[in-house]
Amino acid sequence: MKAEDKDPKEVTATGPVLLESVEMVFRLLDELTAARRPLGVTELAQLMQTAKPRTYRHLASMRQLGILEQDPSTEKYLLGSRLVAYGEAASEQFDLRALADPYLTRIRDNTGQSALLAVAQHESALVVSCVESKANVCISVKPGNRVLPYCSAQGRTVLAFADAATQQRVMRRKMPRLTDKTLCDPEALAQRLALIRERLYDDADGEITVGINALCCPIFRENDVIVGTIGIVGPSSAIPVPPPANMLKELQSAAAEISERLHAATYNKKPAR
Template sequence: MSDDRQPAGIQSLKHAFDVIEEMAAIGEPVGVTELAKALGIPKTRTFRYLRTLKTLGYVSQDDSTEKYRLTLRLFHLGQAVADSTRLLTEARAAMVQLRKETGQTATLSVIESGGVRVLDIVRAQSPVQIVTRPGALLEFHSSAQGRVALAFGAPGLWKTVRGRQLSKWTPHTNTDLGVLEAEVAKARERGWATAPEQVLVGVNALAAPIFDASRELIATITVAGSLQHVPAEPPEHLRASVLQAARRISENLGCTEYPV
């Protein structure tokens, strides 16, 4: 489909990316006229795209020369993608091994300001199917992953918990901040966390932290299944398997001394 047959929104998005790619190719501050000529589009339209990209933080303008340059925001986005790709690569084998050892679904999740995002899942064949999918955002208070994040992550994560009403997914979901603080403190001491029947009745999860080379929490690894197979107080062999997987991934990411 040619540009003139595409919806206006798609055309604008395409041209915005064209602007970014051309500025990257030029590699130095560039004026509107020069950029419009390189792109082969009107100067007024080029200026409009630059103004939008500047508002979004992807482009900055020098007040003295009035030339534009790309900011580091794109670099940080690219770095985040690279980090996630490496994390997925390093974690996958450990997740498969964890499923083999425990017979339960293994999940890899990353920490965000608003919750814990499921990045990858290695499912086990079980009568109880875990419905969580990659891309799902789990709340801090009601997930084993979230409790690990609160225990080992940045203190600022508590602002999200305290700044909103806590969802009650099941009759057993804890929404008491005092109780949650005690559970998180216990998780920090133990090095792992559980969340029995917090999101689904009859289902529990056991999570452990994954650290990067600077010993900062970047992810969690989790097994989830029925309370029959993942009890509220998991047996030692199950805890050992999850912690071993977390340590293995952390070491592969450059963490030479696992903090837990």
Template sequence: MQKSKSNLIQSVDRALQILECFSKKDNELGVTEIANRLDLHKSTTFGLLSTLESRGYLKQNLENGKYRLGLKLFELGKLVEEGMDLRASSFPYLKELVDKYDETAHLAICNGNQAVYIDKVEGESAIKMSSQLGRSVYMYCTGVGKAILAFMPEMDIDNIIQNTDFNQFTCNTITDPDKLRDELKEIRKREYCIDNEELEVGLRCVAAPIINYNGYPVGSISVSGPASRMSDEKLESIAKDLKRIVAKISETLGYKTEKYKNL
């Protein structure tokens, strides 16, 4: 169903129109050029350009005062590209995990200081979960999030922790930054993580990270199920399969590892 133009936010629409002015031919544009193309006042155009530049979507050439597209667009484009590649390469493994364990398997990617679900396969006996595709989740209290966070550089971990509001979802939620750091160290040692009813009571999860060509965790795969079925023994069995699977997927992204080949 097409959105009515009456629902559009004018300032956002104008900002997007500015971004769409740029092309291979017109890779740099000045305030007056953009204002004329879009029939806007120069003051309005300048304000929009300044806002887009402050967010990294545009970059000003200080020599001539003109603007060009910024790195933020490249970052978002890479996120979309990696997500599409990951979905294609990961789906058979999600299906393999569900066929074997009859629980819910998720694929998530890193987006700033959160993880985002981009694929999901459910088993026949899987409980219904609030893990809609496209949903963002916290790093500190979810399996997919902790698996990514644990393998980030220390500087990124510090930044995310400092900018996180730690909410107490269950009695098992880790809300102390120091305890979270200790947990992340343990996750790095065993190379997988467990969500032990930290976000939802009665839900346990095991997850492992997907690493790209430069050693950065770009995503994770998890298997979730009710605590009544997800015993410690079952979690260990799933973890072994997960470590093998994420190693294979990571290799498709250019990450070189000899680990888990005999698992």
């Protein structure tokens, strides 16, 4: 589109304005993906903290386009078959798992811990690959697990690079305390997100399960847009806080290399310490 064809109301100094209707569509898709089951209008409106009529209008339009389907008996909505074609095309054009696979193996071998890859999903992260530790008893996370955005290393890292409106929406929700270490205070979360943006990593020692820690670094594409995280999970005794320099370097090196292959130089901008 030529510059003169753009609506000046939809352009800011930093680029195009995010249209609310487009954001709403993807938030609905995120919630239905995370639920793994059909959801009704009322439930979706409550999850998204939006008005029921507005939620219904978007759902009805998405159903007409084949993006969503509706169960005739319950009238609840589920992901439509049209999305399968989109998913197949996207996987052919961009497969972060294939790109990250050798790095996951390298991380597992060099740290001795299970290595995880998660993709960014609006306000949180979805684990898509795990290379398990070679230990007789290992800690792992199954692919398909969508982590919590406020108390997991992967979720917080994605949230740290989300827009301000998304961050505020998460902070307005109830954030249940899962353990004594769970970070569930909005002000403390805001401070943590700022720290993640500065240091380009996060950990979550005992925040979800006592005695288990996760450490991860963000992966970016061009224009410093986050696409996922790469990291490890294991016993807190093996992944201490703060993380050992060699362990953190292993993860950040992998994240930087993958990011560079996706045309992002975010890690090159990080000031040396």
